Amino acid sequence: MTVKVSVVIAVYNPGKYVEDCIGALLRQSLPQDEFEVFFVNDGSTDDTPARLDRLAAEYPHIHVIHQESSGWSGRPRNTGTRAARGEYVMFADHDDWLGDEALERMYDYGKENDADVVVGKMAGIGRPVPQELFRINRPRATVETAPLIDSLTPHKMFRRDFLNEHGIVFKEGKRRLEDHVFVVEAYLRAKSVAVLSDYLCYYHIARDDGSNAGFQRFDPVGYFNNLREALDVVEELTEPGPVRDQLYSRWLRNEMVERLRGRRLLKLPEEYAQELYREIRGVVTERFGPGVFARVAPTQRVIAGLVAAGLYDDIRALAEWESGIRPAGRLTSLAWEDGSLKVGFSAEYQVGGVPMTFRRDDGQDGQDGRDLLDLPLSDAARAALEAQGISLRAPVAKSDVDLVIRFRENATQFYLPLTSERHRIDTGDDGVFRQEITARAVIDPETAAGGVPLGKGIWDLHLRIKSCGWNKEVRLGAVRDGEVERTRTAALTGEPRRLVLPYWTDGPGNLSLDVDHQTNKLEREAVAWTDPAAGTVEGSSVRLPLPLHLAPAGGEPVQLRFERRNVGTYPALAEADGRTVSAPLPLEQLVGRRWAVRIGMPSAARGEPRWTRLPVDVLVDAKGAARVIDRKSVPLWRKLARRLKRALTNLQKTN
Known part of the structure; x- marks a missing residue:
């Protein structure tokens, strides 16, 4: 069988973090005889080498190569690539993991499109990953x-013959940005x-011990010398002009x-910050011209201009302002x-807790008016x-918002369809205004996950505002209008x-969706309901208010059951009409007793209802007359018995 994919993983002292990587490889949907894995142990000093040797002994498609420490990931990746037999080579880090179908989907997509490089959708858990790139396939x-x-991370699939044809390899030794040069x-x-983009292929993980190589403070001189090597590749393979300027702008920006x-x-410590600034200024003045500056966002262009002018104090003052x-x-x-x-929802930026403002210059001498950034800059700047x-x-006029729904379990996210409008709001000061964006988004639970249903679990909503070079994210829901709680409803879909x-999350009260009973939030809704008097019995039917509003109303397949310990359970098919549920009472079975009431909501994952106790009981007297009572209510005789018991206990203590 031809090997379709070779996975190459550079390994150095990953400890427990390699287990998630291993588990994901063993779960791959691609048959094990169609892919191979090379763990290249680059001189690890923990127990990882022995762990990998045991793994390779158990699985024929997994291999381990041991070599002396080289100090960085370039050499072990090259070692693994030379050993690879696959049509494609996939690079992964030892503390990240792949989606269960990643290899199969990426390989098939690459073959379908005759691709030399296949980039699979990424999720960042504790670290940033590209967003715009993965909006669409x-x-x-x-x-x-x-x-x-x-x-520019190497966590992609590359056709092996393509790499060999062009001699594309990783630079070796302890260095930074070797992946930029390669990619x-x-x-x-x-x-x-x-x-x-329609399947989450790669999970890029920030360790909870903060030891990811990319998070460590670097030597500015060495770092920016390595960055120049990536710029050299662009210069070699492009002509002067817009494309080169656009590519260069990525390094200027990021x-x-x-x-x-x-x-x-x-x-940053001030001495280190100034050294960083000096090295950045060296690259900017050597390599970047106005065409590069023009391809970054307005606020980034301002900082680039301050760097070029050597105005560090103004950069620092602007950073103080932007931090708010x-x-x-x-x-x-x-x-x-x-x-x-x-x-x-509505959205805007705030500075120091008050709305961000802009200035309107009405223009002079026949010039058109302009909207201006209201930045704290010196006259010299x-x-x-x-x-x-x-x-x-x-x-x-280009400001916009996105609403993203993100799966809490693994950070998979999808953009929701929305419409938005921008509003200029006069502050009362001459020419000063703020900008607010209003929007209306749609969440269809059956298509919101990139055209397929949202999976069982918790999905959080994140608002992202894009304006003038600021691109920041915040949870939605903690600040809300009063009517929202009244219209907050659940649905059976x-x-x-x-x-x-x-539902509202604990603490901040942000908006999240619980899909298919992932949590006990429905039970908490039921406990919070405090109006048992709204329950009624008419003849042999009971009508109860629901602990939440079901929408759309009518015909929902819910159930009720009446139960009592050591006596029995009596189910009833119910009809829901939004805020109430009605069901027949099996009075002959219930006569003469008090019964707990549970509501059963359907669950696709369980295949059977999920039962939640309501805060009411049904009491049926000896004559068959029924009424709804608060489940916390205690009969008078029981209250008297409890008082008598306490009195006897106190009397015994005094004697």
């Missing part, structure tokens, strides 16, 4: 048609790059400007319509920026039916 992407340059060369030489912004700069920027959202509506949950042709224009329950 991109079967034949290039650096010109897709934001490939946003993803950008592959992008620029590939005849086709396929981006698979590796330089963003390191000099807000809290990221302020948390927070995204803010207000949930304004929440209601089910036609089987979908409609979510209304403003003059330096003007001399470089860097405007403080604020493109507020799909076939087979399952409960989708919007």
